[in-house]
Amino acid sequence: MTVEQTIRFTRSFYRDWNEPAAQRLIKQYALPLARKVRTLSKGMRTKLALLLALSRRPDLMILDEPSEGLDPVAIEELLQALVGATADGVAVFFSSHQIGEVERVADRVCIIDSGRLMVDVSMDHVRQEYRHVTMGFTTRAPQVAFRGANVTHVVTTGREIRALVIRDADEVVAQAHALGASSIEVSPITLRELFLESVGTSTSAKEMRDA
Numbered sequence: 001m002t003v004e005q006t007i008r009f010t011r012s013f014y015r016d017w018n019e020p021a022a023q024r025l026i027k028q029y030a031l032p033l034a035r036k037v038r039t040l041s042k043g044m045r046t047k048l049a050l051l052l053a054l055s056r057r058p059d060l061m062i063l064d065e066p067s068e069g070l071d072p073v074a075i076e077e078l079l080q081a082l083v084g085a086t087a088d089g090v091a092v093f094f095s096s097h098q099i100g101e102v103e104r105v106a107d108r109v110c111i112i113d114s115g116r117l118m119v120d121v122s123m124d125h126v127r128q129e130y131r132h133v134t135m136g137f138t139t140r141a142p143q144v145a146f147r148g149a150n151v152t153h154v155v156t157t158g159r160e161i162r163a164l165v166i167r168d169a170d171e172v173v174a175q176a177h178a179l180g181a182s183s184i185e186v187s188p189i190t191l192r193e194l195f196l197e198s199v200g201t202s203t204s205a206k207e208m209r210d211a
Contacts, residue, residue: 003040003048004033007055014056022055029077043074050081054090061085063094067101079105103191111198118198121166126194131169135161135176136183146175153197164189164197 001009007026011017026033029047037045046066053061066082067075082092082105096102102109103123111119121130135141137159146154146163151172153164161181165172169186176184 001037002033003031003035003037006037006048007033007052010052011055017056019055021057022051025051025054042069043071046070046074046078050078054081054085057088058090060091060093063092065096066094067096067098075101099192099195109191111195113199119194123191126189126191129167130189130194131165132185132187132189132193133163133165133169133172133176134183134185134187135163135179135181136185137161137180138182142179144175144179146172153200164194 007022011019011022025031025047029044029051031044031048031051032040037048040048063082067078070078079101082094086092086107106123108122109119109126110117139159141156141159141161143156144161150167151163151165155162161176163172173184173186
């Protein structure tokens, strides 16, 4: 079928079809109505799929790797479309390995590793509360177990201790002072860093169990 025929065919199934929205998206996405769908680029097919979903005002959209195979311009348009959909009251659930894209548009993030849920947190909480605390020592760093459940990951290398803190970084800083740290640096954490440290923790634990 052509793009126009596909839209008309899909429209016939839904009483809540929003024709003004469909026409707006046709123009916004510059969809070639007379072209056969099978001849479209992957980016154009993705735009057509979004139009078919958004023109019927869904309560929920489920997307699996929606930006796969798209060029940077098409990815930007896709992300803007998702943000626009949520502004219109649509809940968007999507899975992706493109962490930078997730960080830009997601309100809440789950990180899954080997079928296990490692992290379930809002992005606002990550931005406001999650911190890396890096402690430097003049001699070899001490082996220490930090108090409280707010420290989820600790790496000790030579004269340095690096801790991932999910809240109350000041408490960890106070403990670092008590340990005699000569330098203490507190910095925000990116979603990519959170992913790597969460999956790294899981991998290390699995290696220990296997050993």
